[in-house]
Amino acid sequence: MTGFTADEMMAVAAARALRGRTACFVGIGLPSLAANLARRTGDPDLVLVYESGTIGARPTRPPLSIGDGELAETADTVVSVPEMFNYWLQPGRIDVGFLGAAQIDEHANINTTVIGAYDAPSVRLPGAGGAPEIAASCREVFVVLRQSARTFVPKVDFRTSVGHGDGPGSRAALGLPGRGPVLVITDLGILAPDPATSALRLTHLHPGVTVERVRAATGWDLAVAPTLEHTPPPTAAELAALRALASGSP
Template identity: 70%
Template sequence: MMTVAAARALRDGAVCFVGIGLPSTAANLARRTHAPDLVLVYESGTIGAKPDRLPLSIGDGVLADTAVSVVGVPEVFNYWLQPGRIDVGFLGAAQLDRFGNLNTTVIGDYRDPDVRLPGAGGAPEIAASCREVVVVVRQTRRTFVERVDFVTSFGFGSGPGQREALGLTGAGPGLVITDLGVLRPDPLTRELVLTSVHPGVDPETARERTGWDLRVADDLGRGEPPTDRELAVLRELTR
């Protein structure tokens, strides 16, 4: 459901900055179903890749073999990402807070952490400059925390106006897709609100797995189950 929900969030013709794993699966699912003109950009410098299988890494040769163009990594960031030419960027996280700030750096104190995580990579640039960010993460109290231990990728800080104050050009996290449902930022407070749950999910389960008092939309939606076509393509991609 996470993969299918993420795929459905991608519109045809959009330019999508793709990471390996679930984002790549979702983007390729979208391209093979409802969004054939989706433009996939991978961090390694492949523009318009059309892989016939899921790439094993951003350096997988299938991306270069099927790309419209292959450019250097600095050009991906300096020409495509920072000027706002990327419509949608996918991100994951070890921690996420109520204002969509993400942590992939450390758990605990930065100087003496309990766990040191992989780090930032290109995530801060994606969070800052993409026209929209989609966060894909499993919903647990360990992940959905009141306040992240370290802000690796800026969401909305502590509320409205903070992105603008920092000069960030992207709109920030517009969707958070979990294994339970979908959250969106409140247009006024920028706090994440549960707006839809996946089939068979009770919204109270989402509240129980959140480290803050999670708001639930009055008009809470219910996601549609995967279609036969979506399941067939997903199985073909992941076999």
């Protein structure tokens, strides 16, 4: 690839996926970068919601945490955390939840808790935060993360947030109201659940990426959709907006 990085392609693809949405519950890091890019490039009325209680935040740079002061300073309103979860999130008022992950498995279950055994982990991660509620209650969930065999694993070490559980019917059996993860956007391509099995399969390849490369970066036997599409490269306007956002320019 020339002119843009794999991470920039991932952020642009994630931002495009948000077009036409009304409200997005945003996680910190890559999800926040992509959601703010979407607001700048194709969906200026997209309402960004953060679990700290900010609604309609318009940060000029990627926030460092959900407690970043700029989120409150630029928001339309700030509500309490209980109101955010009990009134806005749990009743299904949020279109899309945007999450990251340390590990994800074939059925889009997410681990942000530990790597290794829970009682003696090799790495202790930041933890759940509001991710389990977001994964449970948003109408749809998008997951954004870099793809490697270390992150795309056959079975997550700890199931922090339920994606599609053990397959079809798992979410309904648990009483989870949202559809769960409908897109997993990586630096290599885009995956989506198979309608019949709920297992993730490759639906899009980013520029310069091959199916063999994606499969080598996946810890299970990755299926490919019958019609595999190719992601259009970022436009000059998308790259300019992304780089301005990353540098903190208005």
